[in-house]
Amino acid sequence: MLSSGLRLAVTTFTVVPLRAGRVDRAAAGVAMSVAAGVGGALGAVLAGALLALDAAGAPALVAGAVTVALGALLTRGLHLDGLADTADGLGSYRSGEAALAIMKRPDVGPFGVAALVLALLIQAAALAALPGRPWPATLATVVTATAAGRLAASWACRRGVPAARPEGLGALVAGTVGPLPLLVATAAVVAVAAAAVPGRAWQGPVAVLVSLAAALLLVRHVVRRFGGVTGDVLGAAIEVTATLAYVGLSFG
Template identity: 45%
Template structure:
């Protein structure tokens, strides 16, 4: 069961070629979302290595940040970036719930989605470049990548409905019991205390910022769309990453 959950997490959240899970049910889906930070370790390592290489080459901080953010986006097949754009299009296009969900299901991106995507990427790159300039870019790059995937437990907590009867949102919505969500987020804060090169409180503040930002997106989408979709999960990840890097920027 854990093997299926890890394969689902890796196959969903990264571009790594892994075998398909033998079984996918709500228990496997919930465990996959709990294992999202573990599945994101290769992405975090990649981001850290890009920053390390950029520092060694003496590249400008903003360029290094852009390369790191782009590398993580590429290694996750742009899944979360696409979700962010689709969610923004759905929220901005119509007050009719069904119409909004129909727009989100399309493969293209409208002006609202494109503008939102650009603005969030600017914030991510700007914040990460601030951390690089301050001398803790490797820690920020890895920690922000991991923390942004940690918030998926919050998005899939029991009581959070699915906006559709099918799709990834339907598979994972409400699949994690509240005690597990609390435990995994507390674990995130605990690990963040140990982040090298930072004051002990900086990591937990980044976790809190990511959770608050993702929670705001989650609240808005649940109220507006009636629940979560796979796109909403992607939007929460990208917004959480921006918030975490902002908290780690100074």
């Protein structure tokens, strides 16, 4: 089960082509419990790209934008798609099946476009503020924000949170993560965050906790509106949390 869960986590959150193992709720629980670790590994790759671009003399905003684009490529853009669909569902002011039907449409509405543009712009601008910092702080910042996004997905899959549909990714992972994995993963991300802003060890942990709180409020609202979580909602929670974490970590 552990091996299957780890493979499921990697294939769910990245484009790494691992052979699929057992796919059931037990494996899904493992996958969602280690989501922050997969996010941290992805963040290390993105931080390496950002630092390499900076060393090559790329303008800061170009380096930030390319790093964001690489992140979208390495995740197949699934989380961004989830953000757009969730924004359209919420922006429709409909509830239940009517909102879910809007989210399943292949096109992207104005709310979705606005959410995508703002998230990508904010992330790129925040990354552009990092190259002047010591490289360990830049590494910690990108790892923290990327891991915090996936940690939000873990919290969205905690026990007691229902799925909005009887099928799909949401039905597979909803309610599968217990309190101990959540506490361990949160503590690990907060610990890494302490190294993100030189001279301000408190700023990183606060940024993580505030961004997670925002994601939990989003999930709570979505559960009331849609009846539970879906794969799109998890994607939205990831992008909202990562974006807010980048904002909080970019100051200083």
